[in-house]
Structures are given as structure tokens and as C-alpha cells.
Amino acid sequence: MTVLLTVLAGLGLGLSLIVAIGAQNAFVLRQGLRGEHVGLVVAVCAATDVTLIFAGTAGVGVVLERAPVVVDVVRWAGAAFLAGYAVLAARRALHPGALRAGTEGARVPAARVLTAVLALSWLNPHVYLDTVLLLGSVAGSHGGDRWWFALGAALGSITWFTLLGVGARWLRPFFARPAAWRLLDAGVAVVMATLAVLLVLRPV
Template sequence: MMSFLLPFCSGFALSASLIVAIGAQNLFVLRQGLRQEHVGMIVLFCGFSDAVLIIAGVSGMGALVTAQPMLTVGFTLAGAAFLAWYGAQALRRAVQHDSMSVEVGQSVSLKRAMATVAAFTWLNPHVYLDTVLLMGAAATAQPSSARLIFAAGAASASFLWFAALGYGARFLQPVFARPRAWQVFDCIIGCIMFALAGFLLWSGAFHQFLQQE
């Protein structure tokens, strides 16, 4: 039993420490959870995406990421552009009072919601650097027979977190019953998105500088 529990808990704890942070993906899941729009599909997509990345890292595909620096640069530029665009949309909603409330605000189609969460998930280069590389490095400390259990624990943490974030957001709905709360929330989202876009560009330039040294 302990041979199963220890690697499972190790993977769970590492994944939880990586994913429980304010980021673009988490903010989008939270916003959709507050609006109760397509929560199930979004939670499943985020969880399965993390599971794929975790398995890739545990399987040793992190070396492929580090061997293709131009791939990382491409994801960095695309991710920064998307974050800046989404941040501008959030600030526009706040200024033009388009946020309104859960009942009044403009709904998002399932297709658009899934496209947005896919961009937040797969256009973030830190997903590959942190989840794939770090998870893969941590998995090497486990016996080969326990690495699959380690990955299962890490994926379980991801599914649990996104489910809690998406479905637990409804408890905050009394706070967001007022349009002003949505304006503040969208202002915060916009500022964070622009900050993340700037950080992506800065970190990308920093890595390029290190490679030239």
C-alpha cells in the first residue's frame, strides 16, 4: 500500500503546488464558473490537457522541448499576443460596462469558450517548461515502476483543482451579483493578462540572452 501511496502523494503535492497559482487559465475557469457556462467541458479539457502534459514529462519528452528553442520562442510570442488581446477585451468590458452581471452579461458560446481555454492552456510556454520539464525531472527520482503512479497523482490534483475552481465559483456569486464587482474583476483580469504577457516576452528574451552567452 505504501509503495502506491508515496509516489501518488508526491505527484499530487507537486502538481498542486504548480497549478494553484493565479494565472490566465485559472482566471478563465473562475470566470466561467461564476457565470456557470460550459463549466464541465472546460474542467474536463483543462484536466485532460494537464494529464497529457504530465504523461509527456514523465515519459521523458522534456528533452524534446529543450532541444527545440525556436518552438519555445514561437509559443512565447503567440502566448503573449493572445494574453494581451484577452487583457484588452477584459478592460474593454470593464470600461464599457459589458461585464454587468451573471444574468445580464453576454454569454460565450461553447466553441469560443473551448478555443479560449485551449489557447490559455497550450500557448503558454511555461506549461511545457514547468509541467513537462519539472514533472519529468521529479519523476526520475521515482523508481521506474512507480512513475505511472506518480503521474496519476499529479493528474488527480489537476482534475480536483479545476473542478473545485469551476464548480466552487458559484459560492462567490452573491458577491458578483452587482455589476461593479464584475467591473473590478475584469479590471484585475486585464491587468494580470498584460502583466503575464510582459513576463512571457521578458522571460523569452532572457532565455535567448542566456543561450547566446
């Protein structure tokens, strides 16, 4: 029973941290709606979280706390990438031609999607705060059961990304209208730009 409660505690905290509007979730949703390389995107996002959660549980968070320069490098690189992605999303939302090419044109190569999702997953210092530092610290407080807590948090990430990517198909009837895509891309642009500004103005 203790193990089960620990797993559930990890699952609950993991979901509470990941189920929020962010760059990664916005990208997964968009790929799910397009039905394009969904498995790849979900796998990368989930694998990233699982890796960082277990790294934090193993004590890597202590290393990051002692090497703030690493976080700073990630912060600036992440801000630059998010700003660039915000511009692309805004262009799709403002220009119907760009929108059509971005949603109804040829499929985007898997390599390009992989590069984008890797950047969104690894160039966001808040990911390290949530997984390595926060979840890792809470896991450590469970003593011998810390790996069960980490397992619960990892299951939370896997479940969420899978539901978001695969479940997006149920929203496709709504996004059959070009206006809906423009609204989505406008929202993505705002989220990406806001996160980029926050990373620059409010150091992690």
C-alpha cells in the same frame, strides 16, 4: 505504502504548481461564476495538464529541451493572445455597457469558449515548464514508480480545476453586484497583461 507516498508526492507538487493566479485559472473562475460551459472548460484544462504530465514522464521534455524554437513560437503566440484577452477584460471593466454584455447578455457559444480555453492552455510556455519539464523530471527521479507520481500530479490538476470551476458558484452572491464583476475583470486584465509582458521580456 511506497506507492501511496509517491502518489501523494505527485499530488502535492502538482497542486503547488497549479494553485496560483494565472491566465488559465482566471478564465476557469470567470466561467464558473457565469455558470457557462463550465464542464467543457474544466475538462479541457484538466485534459491538457494530464496529457502534458504523462508526456513529460514519458520523456518528451528532452525533445523540448533540444528544440528551443518550438518554445519560442509558443511564447510569442501566447504573449499575443494574452495581450488581446487583457484588452477585452479591461474594456469590460472600464465600460459598464461592455460589462453587461459580457456577464448578463446572451450565452457565449461553446465554440468560442473552447477556442479561448485551448489557447490559454496550450499557448503558455510555462505550462510546458511546469508539466513536461519539471513534473516530468521529478517523476523520472522516482524510477519504476514514476507513473504513480505522474498519476498523483494528474489527480491534483483534475481536482483543482473541478473545485475552481464548480466551486465558483458559491461566490455568485458576491458577484451579483456589477462592481464586483468590474473588479474581477480588472484583476483578470492585470494578470493577463503582466503575463504577456513577462513572456516577451523574460524568455522561458
